[in-house]
Amino acid sequence: MAVSWNKDIDAALSLAKAQHKAVLVDFSAAPA
Amino acid sequence: MPVGIHIKENPAGFHRFDSVWTPTALVLDENGKERHRIEGYLPKDEFSAQLLLGLARVAFMQKKWADAGKLYDEILQEYPNSEAAPESVYWKAVSHYKGTNDHTVLGEVPKILQQKYPTSVWAKKAIPWSV
Numbered sequence: 787m788a789v790s791w792n793k794d795i796d797a798a799l800s801l802a803k804a805q806h807k808a809v810l811v812d813f814s815a816a817p818a
Numbered sequence: 819m820p821v822g823i824h825i826k827e828n829p830a831g832f833h834r835f836d837s838v839w840t841p842t843a844l845v846l847d848e849n850g851k852e853r854h855r856i857e858g859y860l861p862k863d864e865f866s867a868q869l870l871l872g873l874a875r876v877a878f879m880q881k882k883w884a885d886a887g888k889l890y891d892e893i894l895q896e897y898p899n900s901e902a903a904p905e906s907v908y909w910k911a912v913s914h915y916k917g918t919n920d921h922t923v924l925g926e927v928p929k930i931l932q933q934k935y936p937t938s939v940w941a942k943k944a945i946p947w948s949v
Contacts, residue, residue, distance in 0.1 A: 789820050792822070793821070793828070795823065795834075802819045803850075807819050808845055808846060809819045809821060810844070811843065812821065812822050813842045813843070814822065
């Protein structure tokens with residue numbers, strides 16, 4: 787299953803708060 | 819809710835969480851508070867187990883003892899040979915104790931950890947619970 791990655795941390799945090807969900811933040815330096 | 823941040827595209831986002839290395843993955847609760855940090859590469863199963871450990875910690879910190887216990891159980895069922903497994907034995911017992919005040923569950927933990935994960939630091943941490 788493909789993961790739909792959000793790039794906007796603040797938007798994700800707002801959504802997480804509204805939906806009472808945890809957030810996974812992945813930091814990478816790998817080439818796109 | 820997955821967020822992917824490339825450190826060259828968004829260095830502020832990287833430093834915002836005091837990150838110092840890649841790859842780094844954080845599990846945050848719904849209020850954005852960091853509950854678990856994974857630094858460095860891990861094979862798929864170890865990474866999956868660490869993610870569950872993070873979700874279990876979120877539930878634990880929200881005092882959702884039964885939910886935390888289920889997540890620790892899931893780690894033990896799905897990833898019994900992972901580094902997260904002995905930690906899950908420990909915190910599953912703590913979750914049960916917190917939810918029930920039944921301290922007898924803690925007494926079983928040192929034996930389980932000594933049998934299954936004798937070299938784990940969690941086996942050492944549980945020594946005071948020996949009955």
